[in-house]
């Protein structure tokens with residue numbers, strides 16, 4: 001054959017050449033950093049299974065928010081650990097609740113940092129499930145919808161820029177949209193945890209948020225890991241109900257789902273690189289078995305390559321520093 005032989009290695013010879021043909025670039029603009037706000041004062045409690053991640057009381061969260069902003073990260077995702085938990089997660093619906101208080105403090109100190117709030121009950125209920133229970137101990141979908149809408153409204157009132165329901169109740173995006181609109185918050189977007197799987201990768205988060213269910217598990221409301229078509233249906237429903245951003249969670253084991261959602265829908269896609277994804281990299285790094293920062297950047301780049309515009313990651317600060325060089 002006499003056509004010129006194509007040799008892909010030609011464009012890999014130097015870093016400058018590689019830089020010129022790189023298809024996917026991770027930017028600090030893609031990153032969202034999760035924060036855990038705990039009730040109390042002077043709290044700075046490291047999560048043993050998540051080195052570098054802390055539960056912080058409000059004044060420390062404000063300092064952290066300033067540091068996040070300084071790194072150029074555009075947004076944080078806030079989780080609350082209340083003083084008291086009860087059967088219906090009352091703190092989640094109180095204007096004086098932990099997350100509402102933290103939102104006000106952050107927005108006051110760092111107004112242009114985007115604050116996204118996690119809307120769910122598992123951190124606020126004494127049984128650790130994501131909603132109100134029936135007498136039989138199942139999560140009551142429709143009863144939970146009412147308090148989800150109320151909770152989201154208190155977040156918006158506190159100044160949340162985006163609300164992110166993570167409970168996986170059917171119909172929640174619609175009721176939250178309606179409550180926000182009725183409350184005058186037509187401009188507050190909803191980031192829906194649209195395709196959220198029942199995952200073993202959430203293990204360390206449940207230590208961080210103190211939200212392990214006291215009985216049973218979440219398989220009756222979160223998705224089965226074997227399903228991809230179902231993710232398309234879930235996302236379609238959330239968009240119909242008014243979602244502005246759709247999320248796939250976890251990220252690393254679900255790159256195919258991220259790609260499918262990116263291709264099927266013309267809405268912004270977020271991916272949540274969850275606690276377990278962070279912990280396995282940190283553990284491997286601690287054992288000296290892998291190059292932690294390199295593997296982390298590779299994972300984040302892969303999530304971006306799969307099609308996510310936004311990546312929620314506990315490694316956001318590390319990644320922002322690495323990107324800045």
Ligand code: PBG
Pocket residue numbers: 118119120121122123166167201202203204205206218273274275276
């Ligand atoms: C539920 C919620 C969970 C996570 C985010 N929101 C946990 C769960 O469903 O048990 C997990 C995040 C992570 O593992 O990093 N409010």
